[in-house]
Amino acid sequence: MGRPTTTGNRTRATRVGTFLAIVSVLVMVSGCADFTDQDRAKDAGAFSANNESAAKKEQPRPSPTEPPAPPPPGPCVDPDPAVIATCLASTAAVLPGDDQGDVTVVAERTTGKIITTKRFGPQRVLATAPVDASGDGGLIAFAFSPTYSQDRLIYALITTPSDNRIVRLAPGDVPKPILVGIPKGATGNMGSMYFRSPAELVVATGNAGDPAAAASPSSLAGKILSVTSFRSDANPRPRVLASGLGSNVSLCPSSASGTLYFADQGSTEDRLQVLESSGPKVLWTWPDQPQIAGCAATSGAIYVSTTRTQHIEVLNEPTRQKPAITPPAVVLEKRYGALGRMVALDNGILQFATVNKEYGNPVSTDDRVVKWLPPSSTEDRT
Numbered sequence: 001m002g003r004p005t006t007t008g009n010r011t012r013a014t015r016v017g018t019f020l021a022i023v024s025v026l027v028m029v030s031g032c033a034d035f036t037d038q039d040r041a042k043d044a045g046a047f048s049a050n051n052e053s054a055a056k057k058e059q060p061r062p063s064p065t066e067p068p069a070p071p072p073p074g075p076c077v078d079p080d081p082a083v084i085a086t087c088l089a090s091t092a093a094v095l096p097g098d099d100q101g102d103v104t105v106v107a108e109r110t111t112g113k114i115i116t117t118k119r120f121g122p123q124r125v126l127a128t129a130p131v132d133a134s135g136d137g138g139l140i141a142f143a144f145s146p147t148y149s150q151d152r153l154i155y156a157l158i159t160t161p162s163d164n165r166i167v168r169l170a171p172g173d174v175p176k177p178i179l180v181g182i183p184k185g186a187t188g189n190m191g192s193m194y195f196r197s198p199a200e201l202v203v204a205t206g207n208a209g210d211p212a213a214a215a216s217p218s219s220l221a222g223k224i225l226s227v228t229s230f231r232s233d234a235n236p237r238p239r240v241l242a243s244g245l246g247s248n249v250s251l252c253p254s255s256a257s258g259t260l261y262f263a264d265q266g267s268t269e270d271r272l273q274v275l276e277s278s279g280p281k282v283l284w285t286w287p288d289q290p291q292i293a294g295c296a297a298t299s300g301a302i303y304v305s306t307t308r309t310q311h312i313e314v315l316n317e318p319t320r321q322k323p324a325i326t327p328p329a330v331v332l333e334k335r336y337g338a339l340g341r342m343v344a345l346d347n348g349i350l351q352f353a354t355v356n357k358e359y360g361n362p363v364s365t366d367d368r369v370v371k372w373l374p375p376s377s378t379e380d381r382t
Contacts, residue, residue: 071120072120075087075364075365076364076365077120077365078365078368080370081119082370082371082372083119083365083368083369083370083371084101084102084103084104084117084118084119084351084369084370084371085104085106085115085117085118085119085123085353085368085369086365086366086368087365087366087367088106088108088115088353088366088367088368088369089108089109089110089111089113089357089367090108090109090110090355090357090358090367091106091107091108091109091340091341091353091354091355091367091369092106092107092108092109092138092139092140092141092190092340092341092353093106093107093139093140093141093142093192093193093341094106094107094340094341094342094343094351094352094353094369095142095144095343095351096343096345096349096351097116097118099345099347100345100347100349101345101347101349101350101351101371102118102119102371103116103117103118103121104116104117104118104351104369104371105126106353106369107139107140107141107142107156108139109131109133109136109137109138109139109140110131110133110138110139111128111131111133111138111139112128112129112130112131112133112138112139112158113125113127113128113139114126114127114128114139114142114154114156114169126154127154127156127169127171129156129158129167129169129175130160130175131158131159131160132159132160132161132184133159134159134186135185135186135187135189136187136188136189136190136247136248137159137164137184137189138158138159139156139158140156140157140158140159140164140189140190140191140192141156141157141191141192141193141203142154142155142156142157142193143155143156143193143194143195143201144195145195146195146197146198147198151170152170152171153168153169153170154168154169155167155168155169155178155193155201155230156168156169156175157182157191157192157193157203157205158175159184159189160184162184163180163181163182163183163184164182164183164184164189164191164205164208165177165178165179165180165181165182166178166179166182166193166201166203166227168230168232176232177232178227178229178230178231178232178235179203179220179225179227179235179238181220182205182220182221183208183210183213183219183220183221184208185206185207185208185209185210185221186209187208187209187247188206188207188208188209188210188221188222188246188247188248189206189208189247190206190247190248190249190293191203191204191205191206191249192204192249192250192251192262192341193251194251194253196253196260199228200226200227200228201226201227201228201230202224202225202226202227202241202251202253202260203224203225203227203238204223204224204225204245204249204250204251204262205220205221205222205223205224205225205245205249206221206222206245206246206247206248206249206264207221207222207245207246207247208221208222209247210222211244211246211267214243214244214245214246215243215244217240217243220238222243222244222245222246222249223240223241223242223243223245224240224241224242224245224249224251224262224275225238225239225240225241226238226239226240226241241275242262242275242279242280244280245262245264246264246265246266246267246271247264247265248264248265248291248292248293249262249263249264250262250263250264250292250293250294250295250341250342251295252294252295252296252297252302252344253297254297254298254317255297255298255346256297256298256299256300256346257317257319259274259275259297259317260274260275261273261274261275261283261295261297261302262274262275262280262295263292263294263295263304264292265289265291265292268287268289269285269286269287269289270285270286270289270290270291270292271284271285271286271292272284272285272292272295272302272304272315274318283302283315283318283325284315284325284327284328288309289308290306290307290308290309290311291306291307291308291309291359292304292305292306292307293305293306293307293339293340293341293355294339294340294341294342294343294352294353295342296342296343296344296350297317297344298344298345298346298348298350299348300316300317300319301314301315301316301317301374302314302315302316302317303331303342303344303350303374304328305339305340305341305342305352306339307338307339307340307355307359307360308338308359310333310334310335310336310337310338310339310360311330311332311333311334311339312330312331312332312339312342312350312352312372312374313328313329313330313331314328314329314331314374315327315328315329331374331375332372332374336352336354336356336368336370337354337356337360337361337362337363337366338354338355338356338358338359338360339352339353339354339355340352340353340354340355341353348373348374349371349372349373350371350372350373350374351369351370351371351372352369352370352372353367353368353369353370354366354367354368354369354370355367
């Protein structure tokens, strides 16, 4: 797999900027796009820390253009200024909703809702899909159409009673299947997706609890797939970019270099890998299995979030000049509880979601999305 060209990166940045502007407006004015039981029958087929022994808090970078909004009353107000979404159901994928990271778009895994909101702002439902949320299934991942400003389409990876599948969501319509037959399991359903170009959706699937299926060429489980057909009828089998993935697979493309990194949980270790033209290459492993749940690449660094150890850890992004990987350093520890998916902005800010309702000790404002600026390489990472 080759890296995108500079022109391709510039085009992607333009699309992302357009989408972020649209979502920022939607936070203020959008309504719900839900699907009723009748539609689904159609053939169209006060804050307390989670761990009191946590290290001291880093302060978020204040916005130079917007004065802080006064906190409204209510049980879902978290006084931590880094928290930008509260009182969510158990979360899955998260994406930034503006260029500064003040707005977030987050998937509620168990309800099938894609929600956009900001600190003290209303929660707006952009779309909803009917899902089977048993085990770790449900609304797993989503990606906005490259032409979202015109078509308002969202693509989602969801669990149904029979399989995991990719569907297309449109306002006021039922979900339309794009790729069906991805194996589901009691565990191992969590995956990830993003548009690498307007014509290619890259999708990572979990192994559905079956390592043999992940290794099998005939199965769509435990794979990184290249989806290029988006019709709502029978589609060709997608191209397989990588096999043998474990559970809870997260993709973290680097917008600067065009490199695709990904993390997963194997049977004996958690792993961070890079997808090269010759195939996957392991960059680092965690034999203690901290349960890596998210990864993000920005500003020459790769970050991973963990559920069991409640960390964010950082590694250097390898380059031709400095190809060696240094051991990961913990940059955030046990402040927000169990961590799930994360995403990076080009300005170095991260957004990450908690999964305390499923795997941690929830507080009154869980589950949450946090906007966080990591310490620079010259700052103390303890």
